[in-house]
Amino acid sequence: MGTVASFEIGYTQYLDARGEPKQDLPAFARDPAALLPLYRAMVLARHFDLKAIALQRTGKIGTFASAIGQEAIGVGVASAMRPEDVLVPSYRDHAAQFVRGVTMTESLLYWGGDERGSHFAAAPHDFPNNVPIATQVCHAAGAAYAFRLRGEARAAVCLLGDGGTSKGDFYEGMNLAGAWRVPMVLVVSNNQWAISMPRAAQTAAQTLAQKAIAAGVPGRQVDGNDIVAVRQAAAQALERARAGDGPSLIEAITYRLGDHTTADDASRYRDEASVKAHWAQEPVLRLRNYLASLGAWDAAREEALIKDCAQQVAQAVEAYLATPMPAPAAMFEHLYATLPAALAGQLAMAQRFAGTDTPP
Ligand SMILES: Cc1ncc(C[n+]2csc(CCOP(=O)(O)OP(=O)(O)O)c2C)c(N)n1
Numbered sequence: 347m348g349t350v351a352s353f354e355i356g357y358t359q360y361l362d363a364r365g366e367p368k369q370d371l372p373a374f375a376r377d378p379a380a381l382l383p384l385y386r387a388m389v390l391a392r393h394f395d396l397k398a399i400a401l402q403r404t405g406k407i408g409t410f411a412s413a414i415g416q417e418a419i420g421v422g423v424a425s426a427m428r429p430e431d432v433l434v435p436s437y438r439d440h441a442a443q444f445v446r447g448v449t450m451t452e453s454l455l456y457w458g459g460d461e462r463g464s465h466f467a468a469a470p471h472d473f474p475n476n477v478p479i480a481t482q483v484c485h486a487a488g489a490a491y492a493f494r495l496r497g498e499a500r501a502a503v504c505l506l507g508d509g510g511t512s513k514g515d516f517y518e519g520m521n522l523a524g525a526w527r528v529p530m531v532l533v534v535s536n537n538q539w540a541i542s543m544p545r546a547a548q549t550a551a552q553t554l555a556q557k558a559i560a561a562g563v564p565g566r567q568v569d570g571n572d573i574v575a576v577r578q579a580a581a582q583a584l585e586r587a588r589a590g591d592g593p594s595l596i597e598a599i600t601y602r603l604g605d606h607t608t609a610d611d612a613s614r615y616r617d618e619a620s621v622k623a624h625w626a627q628e629p630v631l632r633l634r635n636y637l638a639s640l641g642a643w644d645a646a647r648e649e650a651l652i653k654d655c656a657q658q659v660a661q662a663v664e665a666y667l668a669t670p671m672p673a674p675a676a677m678f679e680h681l682y683a684t685l686p687a688a689l690a691g692q693l694a695m696a697q698r699f700a701g702t703d704t705p706p
């Protein structure tokens with residue numbers, strides 16, 4: 347029997363868990379001026395996460411999905427994008443969104459149940475948070491196809507979880523992207539868990555990156571806690587997309603250090619020792635150690651940054667809490683041109699309940 351096809355999946359890491367370079371670094375990673383904004387963005391995302399969890403605990407927002415431990419993926423990917431590209435995120439991708447210009451106040455509005463939080467003033471082309479698992483891959487493939495059709499040098503960057511790669515929408519979106527060579531970059535945040543389902547139990551595939559191969563799309567793995575590896579892989583995939591060479595998939599290996607959401611208690615299904623061991627791999631300290639080794643970071647700068655982040659987050663929370671609640675009619679708006687009769691009755695009831703009778 348002869349071999350008719352074969353493939354290899356590469357893995358890239360530049361900075362190891364202690365922040366020491368393992369191979370020659372790309373130019374941006376040798377330049378503290380290029381790395382410092384990335385570090386600041388990661389620290390800000392972590393501050394936001396901790397505050398958002400606290401806000402949920404005190405009833406100020408609804409359920410929240412934190413990105414603690416996954417900051418290098420969001421910041422690395424978004425920092426490689428151009429403003430005209432389009433981000434198609436899941437619900438755990440605020441680190442990427444903040445780099446794109448989405449405000450922390452908008453994010454809090456979203457998690458507080460206010461749809462105005464999905465109307466990003468500074469990132470109007472980016473898609474809103476996507477909660478139905480993997481459906482955003484089809485949206486991204488469609489957006490990327492539109493860019494190709496119009497001859498625009500733009501890319502759709504889709505963020506997805508490991509569990510999402512078990513869904514039909516993932517395979518359908520990838521297949522279309524491969525067949526039509528659309529400018530899509532799909533980044534899989536493999537945080538090892540889909541709620542309580544471990545990575546090993548949800549697919550027999552050796553890697554998630556190889557799922558791209560069947561669609562004729564190149565797939566690779568990177569250390570998702572190494573921002574240099576993530577950013578470099580994203581930049582290369584974006585260059586390919588803009589050059590008309592089609593889509594790519596990047597599997598970023600990371601670990602979900604927190605609960606799935608604030609509605610979850612991960613201690614019920616996973617071992618505390620394993621979580622603790624993964625804290626040694628986390629991305630923020632890794633970059634801080636590397637910056638310190640370049641002489642570009644120290645305790646005083648860290649202290650100043652922490653103060654600045656706390657202040658920025660506090661201001662965002664203040665603006666969120668000061669935003670007047672949407673009218674009850676708002677939840678009926680924008681879905682239909684003409685409200686179906688069954689919902690019209692519910693709208694009338696909501697307005698009676700709220701003491702308003704203004705039609706939407
Ligand atoms: C279509 C669909 N089915 C089920 C769910 C319930 N659900 C919410 S999150 C989740 C797990 C997703 O895991 P993964 O893709 O690895 O992303 P992560 O939450 O780890 O970032 C599931 C099954 C959903 N949101 N949408």
Ligand SMILES: [Mg+2]
Nearest residue numbers: 507508539540
């Ligand atoms: Mg996951």
